[in-house]
Amino acid sequence: MTQANPKFPSIEGQRVPDVTFPIRQGEDWITKSTDDLFKGKKVVVFSLPGAFTPTCSSTHLPRYNELANVFKAHGVDSIICVSVNDTFVMNAWAADQESENIELIPDGNGDFTEKMGLLVDKADLGFGKRSWRYSMLVEDKVIKKMFIEPDLPGDPFEVSDADTMLAYIAPGAEVNQPVSVFSKPGCPYCAKAKALLSDHHMAFEEIVMGKNASLTSLKAVSGRDTVPQVFIGGQHIGGSEELEQYFADKRD
Structure with missing residues (x-):
């Protein structure tokens, strides 16, 4: 106590x-x-x-x-x-x-x-x-x-x-897990991923390639060299299509 x-x-x-x-x-x-x-x-x-x-x-x-x-x-x-x-x-x-x-x-x-x-x-x-x-x-x-x-x-x-x-x-309030998105300017798939997160009321940290991170760091944490790469609660979700599937699975 x-x-x-x-x-x-x-x-x-x-x-x-x-x-x-x-x-x-x-x-x-x-x-x-x-x-x-x-x-x-x-x-x-x-x-x-x-x-x-x-x-x-x-x-x-x-x-x-x-x-x-x-x-x-x-x-x-x-x-x-x-x-x-x-x-x-x-x-x-x-x-x-x-x-x-x-x-x-x-x-x-x-x-x-x-x-x-x-x-x-x-x-x-x-x-x-x-x-x-x-x-x-x-x-x-x-x-x-x-x-x-x-x-x-x-x-x-x-x-x-x-x-x-x-x-x-607010006892029992639902608290979203921390979310990070690796992205780059002008990327339509990044925009789709961010829109999906916003539609589900999930705040996210955006890590912009060339500004906040390099290709080397992206590969080091995700094993991939394409954007977006989304992480939720420390779990690597993947790109926009994988994020869409993640939300679909949660509905089921």
Whole structure:
């Protein structure tokens, strides 16, 4: 059983703090308020110790991004990642990560995190003040549910993950396996494979030949030198016709 965190008690039922976030967007400075982010919306928030840190980059952010369409299908309007980092760091992290479905919000001064009661001192790591790891569901600015990591040494990551939040919002929700498609521009069979996946509501990572991969890497992972090559849940399906058969077999 996951330990509770008496150091950071839940504030479910309270409203999110009123804070304004300065954000660099292209060449301009803009501001977003908590009203902009939460008013009239159903929002999932997860917060973490820092951009580019290992668990945050390898698991926490990518999994929320991967499940974004499932969250959306169950009424979630947006998913927000908050970190006590400046906007330039968060923008760079967004460009580096799989984050197209997540809005990354820089809490550079820690104002939001402090008012949430979740600002911690990580001076021993040279981080200064950072956020304790947690997630929450917010509806029209009211915190409906919080998952706060237990008070354990280091950086525990047990309850603020995307799957735990999804299980709370939509118990028994069907989660598609990860899908990758090797493709190349202008390939009609690639377009057919991608359309098939989209028709079956399956999000996929596209690996474009010449940009993200070489013929050598395609042969190494699939044993073939033609595109598309589709992988579902680590299983090599093959090209567009084989993908079509895969879906036909699932119907039978």
